[in-house]
Amino acid sequence: IESESAEAVLDKLEGLHPTDIAELMDELSMDEAKYLYLLLDPERASDVLVEIPENERRRFLRVLPPELIARQFIEYMDSDDAADVVGDLEDDMKEAVLQEMKDKEQAGDIADLLEYDEDSAGGLMAKELIKVNENWTVQTSLKEISAQAEHIDEIYYVYVVDDGGFLKGILSLTKLILNPTNSKIKTLLEDDLHYVKTDATQEEVAQLMERFDLVAIPVVDHIGRLKGRITIDDVVDVIREEAEKDYQMVSGITGDVESGDRVWNLTRARLPWLLIGLLGGILGARVLGANESALAQIQGIAFFIPLIAAMAGNVGVQSSSIVVQTIASGARDFDSIGKKLLKELAVGLITALVFSSLIFVYNFTFGDSLKLTWAVSISLFIVIVFASLFGTTIPLVLNKLKIDPALATGPFITTTNDILGLIMYMMVAKTFFDIV
Amino acid sequence: IESESAEAVLDKLEGLHPTDIAELMDELSMDEAKYLYLLLDPERASDVLVEIPENERRRFLRVLPPELIARQFIEYMDSDDAADVVGDLEDDMKEAVLQEMKDKEQAGDIADLLEYDEDSAGGLMAKELIKVNENWTVQTSLKEISAQAEHIDEIYYVYVVDDGGFLKGILSLTKLILNPTNSKIKTLLEDDLHYVKTDATQEEVAQLMERFDLVAIPVVDHIGRLKGRITIDDVVDVIREEAEKDYQMVSGITGDVESGDRVWNLTRARLPWLLIGLLGGILGARVLGANESALAQIQGIAFFIPLIAAMAGNVGVQSSSIVVQTIASGARDFDSIGKKLLKELAVGLITALVFSSLIFVYNFTFGDSLKLTWAVSISLFIVIVFASLFGTTIPLVLNKLKIDPALATGPFITTTNDILGLIMYMMVAKTFFDIV
Numbered sequence: 001i002e003s004e005s006a007e008a009v010l011d012k013l014e015g016l017h018p019t020d021i022a023e024l025m026d027e028l029s030m031d032e033a034k035y036l037y038l039l040l041d042p043e044r045a046s047d048v049l050v051e052i053p054e055n056e057r058r059r060f061l062r063v064l065p066p067e068l069i070a071r072q073f074i075e076y077m078d079s080d081d082a083a084d085v086v087g088d089l090e091d092d093m094k095e096a097v098l099q100e101m102k103d104k105e106q107a108g109d110i111a112d113l114l115e116y117d118e119d120s121a122g123g124l125m126a127k128e129l130i131k132v133n134e135n136w137t138v139q140t141s142l143k144e145i146s147a148q149a150e151h152i153d154e155i156y157y158v159y160v161v162d163d164g165g166f167l168k169g170i171l172s173l174t175k176l177i178l179n180p181t182n183s184k185i186k187t188l189l190e191d192d193l194h195y196v197k198t199d200a201t202q203e204e205v206a207q208l209m210e211r212f213d214l215v216a217i218p219v220v221d222h223i224g225r226l227k228g229r230i231t232i233d234d235v236v237d238v239i240r241e242e243a244e245k246d247y248q249m250v251s252g253i254t255g256d257v258e259s260g261d262r263v264w265n266l267t268r269a270r271l272p273w274l275l276i277g278l279l280g281g282i283l284g285a286r287v288l289g290a291n292e293s294a295l296a297q298i299q300g301i302a303f304f305i306p307l308i309a310a311m312a313g314n315v316g317v318q319s320s321s322i323v324v325q326t327i328a329s330g331a332r333d334f335d336s337i338g339k340k341l342l343k344e345l346a347v348g349l350i351t352a353l354v355f356s357s358l359i360f361v362y363n364f365t366f367g368d369s370l371k372l373t374w375a376v377s378i379s380l381f382i383v384i385v386f387a388s389l390f391g392t393t394i395p396l397v398l399n400k401l402k403i404d405p406a407l408a409t410g411p412f413i414t415t416t417n418d419i420l421g422l423i424m425y426m427m428v429a430k431t432f433f434d435i436v
Numbered sequence: 437i438e439s440e441s442a443e444a445v446l447d448k449l450e451g452l453h454p455t456d457i458a459e460l461m462d463e464l465s466m467d468e469a470k471y472l473y474l475l476l477d478p479e480r481a482s483d484v485l486v487e488i489p490e491n492e493r494r495r496f497l498r499v500l501p502p503e504l505i506a507r508q509f510i511e512y513m514d515s516d517d518a519a520d521v522v523g524d525l526e527d528d529m530k531e532a533v534l535q536e537m538k539d540k541e542q543a544g545d546i547a548d549l550l551e552y553d554e555d556s557a558g559g560l561m562a563k564e565l566i567k568v569n570e571n572w573t574v575q576t577s578l579k580e581i582s583a584q585a586e587h588i589d590e591i592y593y594v595y596v597v598d599d600g601g602f603l604k605g606i607l608s609l610t611k612l613i614l615n616p617t618n619s620k621i622k623t624l625l626e627d628d629l630h631y632v633k634t635d636a637t638q639e640e641v642a643q644l645m646e647r648f649d650l651v652a653i654p655v656v657d658h659i660g661r662l663k664g665r666i667t668i669d670d671v672v673d674v675i676r677e678e679a680e681k682d683y684q685m686v687s688g689i690t691g692d693v694e695s696g697d698r699v700w701n702l703t704r705a706r707l708p709w710l711l712i713g714l715l716g717g718i719l720g721a722r723v724l725g726a727n728e729s730a731l732a733q734i735q736g737i738a739f740f741i742p743l744i745a746a747m748a749g750n751v752g753v754q755s756s757s758i759v760v761q762t763i764a765s766g767a768r769d770f771d772s773i774g775k776k777l778l779k780e781l782a783v784g785l786i787t788a789l790v791f792s793s794l795i796f797v798y799n800f801t802f803g804d805s806l807k808l809t810w811a812v813s814i815s816l817f818i819v820i821v822f823a824s825l826f827g828t829t830i831p832l833v834l835n836k837l838k839i840d841p842a843l844a845t846g847p848f849i850t851t852t853n854d855i856l857g858l859i860m861y862m863m864v865a866k867t868f869f870d871i872v
């Protein structure tokens with residue numbers, strides 16, 4: 001890249017979307033990336049900056065002076081993106097950047113947004129919105145909207161407030177166009193609207209917008225004053241992130257990694273859960289070590305260790321995933337916890353019956369020892385029922401405790417069930433063969 | 437519910453959203469559900485019908501006469517929802533319903549939509565849209581928009597076509613309002629726009645809209661004539677579905693189940709992958725059975741079976757999930773397949789080194805046999821490297837073959853890696869202890 005002239009590089013970037021350029025930046029060295037940024041016009045450079053991953057951005061901004069950050073990047077961003085970027089900076093850098101901004105109103109908006117928790121509705125919202133007073137006429141409103149619309153890419157709804165700034169309703173542009181110019185806004189507004197409070201969680205916002213197919217939702221403070229709006233594109237990102245988080249959890253990856261990432265990032269994302277797997281394996285070895293005499297005396301008992309462990313793990317992951325997915329979808333659930341567990345018990349019993357019968361038939365046909373055949377089937381039965389209930393209970397309990405229930409999927413539940421399964425298998429087998 | 441009067445029931449349903457009512461319906465018997473439907477006014481009843489799961493809907497519609505379906509439900513729906521519902525009916529029922537419709541234009545639209553594959557852009561789009569001719573003035577356009585807007589809930593963009601119906605550009609309402617009434621549309625339109633062809637897959641549509649933060653996207657046929665539009669709310673559903681599908685795959689569940697579902701559905705969704713787990717367990721038992729002499733002669737060798745199997749499974753799931761997630765995110769990937777595998781090899785080698793060293797230290801400290809200590813560590817090393825490469829390769833190959841790469845996550849990869857891990861462990865151990 002470096003060998004080409006500035007024009008040639010710019011030419012190549014011309015057709016690319018900011019997201020693509022951001023991904024490309026990720027592959028470059030710091031100096032190359034910096035060079036590229038300064039080549040781009042500020043509008044585009046800020047779009048790219050919004051798209052690059054947080055830690056990369058932080059590293060990059062650390063080497064730039066606050067004036068440059070303020071005037072080259074922040075001033076070209078919408079308030080919500082600007083707040084995200086500024087929020088990532090160190091405290092004194094934050095202040096310096098905000099002070100360097102020429103647009104004092106936007107600096108104020110960003111400072112306001114920084115007050116909110118990043119994962120709340122307040123942290124997601126943008127200050128840019130179109131609002132009209134309920135006492136205005138259509139004509140006045142249209143004029144005001146033209147003035148306000150300069151700073152806004154796209155208008156989805158016009159929000160209606162009273163003199164005190166309290167949200168009274170919404171109005172679609174369609175309605176404004178279709179009504180006589182002297183109608184009062186008050187008579188046109190839709191007051192049966194959805195809104196969220198600034199401290200709603202981003203999951204709540206996403207569920208509400210998804211459920212009611214909203215494109216934008218207004219955000220109000222505790223007494224109902226209009227503070228900002230959240231648009232669907234930010235919510236799509238939230239939905240995607242939430243889904244990815246749950247997916248990563250169940251597959252035992254920490255953090256958002258893709259195969260394009262550096263080797264070290266890829267490795268680091270995998271070590272924590274593998275460590276749990278290793279500890280589980282060591283515990284499993286201890287369980288088996290404690291049953292050394294059974295292993296030595298019962299011929300063939302070791303053969304079914306992988307089967308019991310795998311079934312326990314799989315059943316546990318299935319049960320916990322169903323619970324996690326149900327919670328994540330935010331669907332109203334008419335079942336009580338008791339009913340859920342009873343159902344899961346039924347599912348567990350059926351599943352257990354099916355698979356312990358299958359393995360019974362297999363062992364009865366091909367095995368040598370009837371005692372072992374019984375021991376394996378009975379253990380498998382107990383293990384499956386137990387793993388179902390355990391896999392259902394743990395995420396429900398975590399959710400009650402306000403801990404992310406997805407923690408109880410994947411390697412954690414597999415490992416726990418592996419060990420518990422082994423313990424049960426050994427106990428049942430020893431009972432059958434009268435070994436103490 | 438049945439014991440209360442119609443008014444009391446309606447009162448209770450008043451505040452609920454169609455999605456909630458749909459979930460409630462799911463809990464009721466057929467007769468109760470039918471009774472409820474006929475209580476609701478048609479507009480609301482159709483909203484509810486759109487929200488209930490496909491198989492429930494099919495069962496329910498089978499008992500109704502075509503006139504009722506046409507006039508009570510279909511005529512109140514947007515063309516895209518109507519096409520989904522009608523598309524689910526049996527062929528002769530489809531025709532009957534379309535013929536019973538009074539609104540012949542809508543019947544025609546639905547018939548058009550039924551031509552497209554359900555998972556394509558054509559299957560996702562709605563026919564309802566606002567379009568203006570490029571030769572009109574702002575004033576004419578506003579008048580036309582008012583007329584067209586009657587059938588449409590919300591306008592996001594106005595599409596501009598030429599006399600032949602070819603898509604020329606888009607126009608935001610904002611722009612229409614802010615410009616003089618005698619301006620020609622031609623001079624105002626934005627012609628650098630995103631669009632999809634009718635045969636684009638729904639994943640492509642979702643990725644495009646997500647990437648460029650679009651609220652609606654126009655759909656054109658192969659020669660560029662405007663055919664319909666897709667709105668973000670349908671795409672949010674696609675994104676959610678795709679994410680759920682991958683999640684279910686990695687957790688070993690087939691089909692879209694939630695803990696609120698019936699016991700039989702919950703059980704059925706879990707049996708297929710557990711069956712694979714069982715077969716894997718039996719194969720594992722065979723592998724161990726074939727190594728009976730090694731198991732009998734090497735004291736303690738059985739203790740580490742769960743450890744080797746668990747690590748192989750976990751590493752494999754992690755590797756395959758990272759690949760699947762990268763493919764699903766649709767991010768441009770600048771790495772070639774060769775580079776990916778080299779990286780994965782590096783990740784595998786580091787991970788393998790870390791964990792085989794850890795287990796070496798553990799066994800060296802607490803174990804009795806130095807030979808077994810070496811055998812376990814070396815096996816674990818080989819197994820981890822192999823599982824990384826295997827977990828990365830399989831989904832890449834499936835993707836090349838146009839098979840959903842997510843198939844290679846979860847129980848499939850765990851089970852395969854379990855067995856291969858056991859084979860390697862036995863081979864290494866026998867080499868160390870000189871057993872043939």
